[in-house]
Amino acid sequence: TAGVRLLVETEKKMRTLVLAFFIATVNCHAAEVPSVAKPGEGALLSAGLIYPLEGRATPQCHASTIVQTTQGGLVAAWFAGTREKHTDVGIRVARLVNGKWTKSIEVADGSEGEDKEYPCWNPVLFQPRKGSLMLFYKVGPSPSRWWGMLMTSDDGGKTWGNRRKLGRNNKIGHLLGPVKNKPVQLADGAILCPTSTEHKGWRVHFEITRDLGKTWSVIGPINDGKEFGAIQPSILTYADGRMQVMCRSQQSVVTQSESKDGGKTWSKMTASSLPNPNAGTDAVTLKDGRQLIVYNHTTRGIIFPANRNMLNVAISNDGKTWKPVLTLERAPGEYSYPAVIQAKDGKVHITYTWQRKTVKHAVLDPAKL
Numbered sequence: 079t080a081g082v083r084l085l086v087e088t089e090k091k092m093r094t095l096v097l098a099f100f101i102a103t104v105n106c107h108a109a110e111v112p113s114v115a116k117p118g119e120g121a122l123l124s125a126g127l128i129y130p131l132e133g134r135a136t137p138q139c140h141a142s143t144i145v146q147t148t149q150g151g152l153v154a155a156w157f158a159g160t161r162e163k164h165t166d167v168g169i170r171v172a173r174l175v176n177g178k179w180t181k182s183i184e185v186a187d188g189s190e191g192e193d194k195e196y197p198c199w200n201p202v203l204f205q206p207r208k209g210s211l212m213l214f215y216k217v218g219p220s221p222s223r224w225w226g227m228l229m230t231s232d233d234g235g236k237t238w239g240n241r242r243k244l245g246r247n248n249k250i251g252h253l254l255g256p257v258k259n260k261p262v263q264l265a266d267g268a269i270l271c272p273t274s275t276e277h278k279g280w281r282v283h284f285e286i287t288r289d290l291g292k293t294w295s296v297i298g299p300i301n302d303g304k305e306f307g308a309i310q311p312s313i314l315t316y317a318d319g320r321m322q323v324m325c326r327s328q329q330s331v332v333t334q335s336e337s338k339d340g341g342k343t344w345s346k347m348t349a350s351s352l353p354n355p356n357a358g359t360d361a362v363t364l365k366d367g368r369q370l371i372v373y374n375h376t377t378r379g380i381i382f383p384a385n386r387n388m389l390n391v392a393i394s395n396d397g398k399t400w401k402p403v404l405t406l407e408r409a410p411g412e413y414s415y416p417a418v419i420q421a422k423d424g425k426v427h428i429t430y431t432w433q434r435k436t437v438k439h440a441v442l443d444p445a446k447l
Contacts, residue, residue: 122441141415142430143429170183202255322336330377359373364420371394
């Protein structure tokens with residue numbers, strides 16, 4: 079009826095006004111984030127390119143991931159090739175040895191066992207408490223049509239094998255494993271992968287395996303893709319058993335949802351207090367109980383800083399109130415798709431896309447945040 083249509087239109091206008099107010103507030107407070115940190119000063123212990131711009135193996139790269147292996151070493155991976163979506167894009171891996179990153183090697187391309195060559199996407203490294211180092215990645219023509227792959231390494235990332243496709247599930251189609259950010263291993267040994275799909279709107283779900291990737295079950299999707307189009311969740315945990323995801327969205331905010339039953343069910347997705355320019359984030363629960371997120375403290379726009387030309391770190395004690403505490407980058411160009419872990423020695427390691435040309439690695443002392 080006309081009355082119902084009027085109510086719907088009024089609600090849409092109110093949402094638009096609220097979003098506009100939020101974006102204006104973000105822009106007003108963008109100048110209040112810390113100035114760009116300098117390596118060796120404060121919490122930023124070091125920062126440098128994993129490989130130099132000169133003589134790099136590929137013109138472009140994106141979507142890095144980092145892990146600490148059982149042996150204690152650090153391994154990073156990313157997709158790289160002529161450009162994103164090009165059929166020559168593969169997965170490259172490098173290791174940190176004696177304080178220096180090794181020359182990267184390509185460990186996967188999109189041609190294994192397929193009828194044609196496809197691009198590779200979004201690698202995610204994960205070291206379970208017991209078992210081989212895992213490398214998840216995607217293959218396919220686009221994020222709405224890709225599928226998940228898994229390979230493993232028994233020597234800390236030097237060599238890789240046991241490549242296999244993850245399969246399908248009636249709820250979501252192709253299984254993907256973790257879509258961008260690392261899984262968490264639950265107390266019972268199950269590996270809970272935060273993931274998402276884009277073929278029926280942007281929707282978040284979880285894929286869980288209890289046998290190191292041989293079989294899978296699916297939880298969700300937890301949102302309908304309408305009020306919030308969200309993807310690429312990262313999982314935070316709390317001492318009381320609660321879990322929280324922080325997600326990239328199409329609505330200019332980092333969205334969040336909570337679980338109180340070990341990830342079996344999730345609350346309605348809501349907006350967090352952090353902005354998002356439709357760009358990937360990553361987060362980690364620190365050993366001291368605080369929550370840390372790496373994100374772009376911007377929204378889409380033309381007034382600098384906007385989009386992906388500022389990359390930031392924020393801290394929270396409760397997952398609700400976030401404080402920007404460090405700025406990694408603030409310059410024209412793209413600084414995006416962070417990955418973050420806390421190593422056994424307590425240091426925080428972050429990798430991220432630097433201008434689509436290389437990957438940068440930053441090390442933080444969380445005690446100084």
